Amino acid sequence: MRLLFHSVVMCLLIVSVVRSGLTIKKGLKQQRASRAEADWIPPDSDLIGIDADGMTRRPDLGPDGHLKGGGSLFMFVIHRRDILAEVQFWNHVIASDTDSAAGNRPIQYWGVCDESHECNSYQSKARFSIISHLSPYQMHIVANADRTNDALLYDKALWLRALVSIERDPFLVSEEVRRKKGL
């Protein structure tokens, strides 16, 4: 009788282990899928923000409703804790962009501050527009790109053209932007 009881308990435990194992496997699969969704960066955009002066900032558009000169908009995050170095870095990236300087499909550069208004006072040092606020949708896209150390390159119709990996060398970033802009 005792042996029978132990055998039943053993069988129930084995069934429970297998059942829970399958549930965990399903849960892990769902978790992987939802993580992929969280990192999802949609191709459309909502590119109006608040700039360092607290004013509404829109991309410079031409009469056809596309970005001026058929150019692009490049959006990246600037981090308050390292603001001076990052402003300098992005200024170097922009200085390496000879196409824009020559007026050839110019790129508009937007740096989104990771600490609300805290980067505003650096606007005079930056060769790009410092943006403190965006719509929830656009800000979440920017934050997802920052999580993977990427910047966002939008085409003239304000659709996401490419993610640009932020390398240590500003010249490499500028080259990558130029290459992806021309894709």
Added chain:
Amino acid sequence: MITSARARTLWQIVLIVLILVNVFEVCVSIELRRQAKQYFFGSALPKPSGYSSDGRYVAPPSASCFVLRVSSDYCSFCRLDEDEYLRLVERAKESGCEVVVLAPKLGQLSSESGDKGAVQLWYIDFAFGRSLVPYATPQTILLDRNGRVLWFNEGALDQSGLSRSMKVLANAVR
């Protein structure tokens, strides 16, 4: 040859191992279920702040709790639960909560929409934008005074969601 005493010991070890594996699996399942939520209960969101439709800066308010509503004029489900949502808002305001409404994208919420006493934010900062997952409407999120998530609901609120939120709200402001 295995003696009966050794067999019994072996049997007991197997039983203990199976029990431990079961306990471990239950813990993993609970953790996975917790993580499956879009917002983790107890995790903190930055206090809602940003710019309103008229370009005015809204500083993080101090309130005993917050009701965040992600909504849109073009979302039919957002109108479906209007009665339940407004009842929650009424109770939340009585409890000293601040109600904050956001649309995922600009132009999706007119300044005339919804509850007139609510703060409407059109633009938000990076920290808030990183925490808020704005891909679905409606979302109703209840935060405590420090921005910790007490409860949230994705999709139209139903009666059971409403009573759950009321209970959580009552506990939060007790």
